[in-house]
Amino acid sequence: EDQVTQSPEALRLQEGESSSLNCSYTVSGLRGLFWYRQDPGKGPEFLFTLYSAGEEKEKERLKATLTKKESFLHITAPKPEDSATYLCAVLQDDSGYALNFGKGTSLLVTP
Amino acid sequence: DSGVTQTPKHLITATGQRVTLRCSPRSGDLSVYWYQQSLDQGLQFLIQYYNGEERAKGNILERFSAQQFPDLHSELNLSSLELGDSALYFCASSVGPGMNTEAFFGQGTRLTVV
Numbered sequence: 001e002d003q004v005t006q007s008p009e010a011l012r013l014q015e016g017e018s019s020s021l022n023c024s025y026t027v028s029g030l031r032g033l034f035w036y037r038q039d040p041g042k043g044p045e046f047l048f049t050l051y052s053a054g055e056e057k058e059k060e061r062l063k064a065t066l067t068k069k070e071s072f073l074h075i076t077a078p079k080p081e082d083s084a085t086y087l088c089a090v091l092q093d094d095s096g097y098a099l100n101f102g103k104g105t106s107l108l109v110t111p
Numbered sequence: 112d113s114g115v116t117q118t119p120k121h122l123i124t125a126t127g128q129r130v131t132l133r134c135s136p137r138s139g140d141l142s143v144y145w146y147q148q149s150l151d152q153g154l155q156f157l158i159q160y161y162n163g164e165e166r167a168k169g170n171i172l173e174r175f176s177a178q179q180f181p182d183l184h185s186e187l188n189l190s191s192l193e194l195g196d197s198a199l200y201f202c203a204s205s206v207g208p209g210m211n212t213e214a215f216f217g218q219g220t221r222l223t224v225v
Contacts, residue, residue, distance in 0.1 A: 032211055043113065043201050043216030044154070087154065097167050097209035098144055103153035 003027075006088050006102035013109050016077050021105045023088030024070040033071050034099060035064050036087040044087055047073075078109045114138065115204050115217035123223045129190040132220045136183055136204030142166070143185040144210065145177055148219070149198040160185055161208045192224045 007022045025033065032051050036044035048057045050066040057064050061082065063074045073086055085106045089099035114137035124130055136143050145157040147170075156169030160179035171177075174192075179185045189196060199221050205214040 034210075036216075041219075041221075043115070043203075043218050045113070046213045046215070049211075049213070089154075091209070091211055097142070097161075097211075098156040098159050098169060099210045099214070100156065101146075101154040 004088055004090055004100055004102035006086075006105050008105060009103070010106045011108070013075075013078055013107070015079055015109055015111050018074070018076045018078070020075070021073040021086055021107070022070060023073070023102055025088075025090050026069075027090050027092040027100070029092050030090060032091040033066055034089040034091070035062075035071070035073055036089065036101075038085045038087055038104070040085075047086075075107070078107075080109050080111055083107055083109045113215040113217060115202060115215050117200075117202050117217035117220050119220060120218065121221050121223075123225060124192060126192055126194060126224055128192050128224075129188065130192065130222065132187040132189070132200050132202075132222075134185045134187070134202030134204075134217060136185070136202075137215055140204035140206050140215070141183065142205045142208055142210075142214075143179055143183070144203040144205075144214065145171075145185070145187050146201045146203065146216075147198050148201060154201070157187070166208060189222070194224050197222055197224045 035047040038044045048064040085104040087104045089101040116135040141162045144159045157171040159167040177187045199219045203214045203216045
């Protein structure tokens, strides 16, 4: 069965302590891999889209990378305001038009 | 502010009742998507409309239905509500017929069934 798995479920970092979040996928015909950020009680906010293996995108302290089986969201020198749940989602050839989301990684950055 | 408006923000209702959630997409967006988010299941795709027509269906129960009106706003109707229907319901919109480009989510409606 096609699925999107994110790890770890939760991550606690000290301010300035860099780390990576993982999103592994087992889908046929990947059309795009998406990263969203979600704050408590809010809707997901778009971060990146990656379309092919080897592609990388950066935004401030975040960098997303993609291989044929997984994506990483690298967080460099995080700040407390980076605390949120990070969601990974895939768009696949035979899924029609909507994103299939993983369950997310809850990130807490302490001062 | 994403530009996607959902009302109401909170809804508390009893089992067996029926409710309607409303979504206004961003100006110019033709697609509306409905998602359900619960603690154990994460974000689950329910249904999509594009320019007034149903485009794709996900894990939507038969007790649930939706429509998109000529002004492009959408409504999600939930009937014969059960305790397990308690969740956050999100609406998202995009310009084209798919989420292959950036999609924008609303702030959600928190439904509590008691």
